[in-house]
Amino acid sequence: MEKFGDGLLIMIAAGLIVWWAIRRFDRWLHEPPGSRLRKLAQAGGVERDDAVELLEDQGFEVLSGKHRIPLGVVVGDEPSMPTRLYFDYLVSRDDKYYLVKLDRPRQPILWTASGLREKLLPYALLFPDCEGIVVASAQERQVKIVRFKVEAGE
Template sequence: MDRFGDWLIMLTAAGLMVWWVIRRFDKWLHEPPGSRLRKLAQAGGVEQDENVTLLEEHGFEVLSGKHRVPLGVVVDDGPVMPTRLYFDYLACREHKYFLVKLERARQPLDWTASGLREKLLPYALLFPDCEGIVIAHTQEAQIKIVRFKVEAGEE
């Protein structure tokens, strides 16, 4: 790197890399709410089945299906233990997004406030732009929407 041209090429490459990093950060910083959900909606296809038909009968447009959210858990600086959360569909109604979970006979939901909190709150926290979580029970042709509301606590 004794010649001036070598330094010029290195400075140009470094400048382009810095410009690219700043541009990516700015894009991430100004990303509109709900863009994560729109990316999920574009990611997966939907097979027409009885669950999709049930959701469409209740006014939902099913955007994508069968999603897996990978997570890592670390306990006391130990190794990362991988795990995942699953939800069945991403649906839209009246320009609002909903996560859809199917109620299965082998994993019934406990319909108490604490049971719903334990099972569904992670989804609401991971996707705060969702309007709610739709629980679809195909055998009973029933749909329920679960929403979490933070209330003023006792101090």
């Protein structure tokens, strides 16, 4: 036969779990915009190189570097296939955050609307708090900021 203490312990444990879940949801709901980016900025170190110097010369503060975002792709009922998305740096300027992709000769960026969409839109969708994506070319000493905006349909 059950003892009164067993039921009481189960009720207390269930109450604590419900309280914890409500507290976590409330914290997530009221989390300020950009907190995910601030966590990323604290996570990565920065190695000094030509790209970092170029970004700093353009007025950016380099917060962290070399980030890898793990993703899973599921097609139909197949098991999840792992993949990754990389970006080179997280920078800030005027209290706004930017992701940085380096323009590399072996993976050049096609500077058309469709080329930029294919290459950079996933970053803008994963990090909507970013002001834009900085494309830096250390060889050409050029920095361009790419922003996406949704236009009214016709």
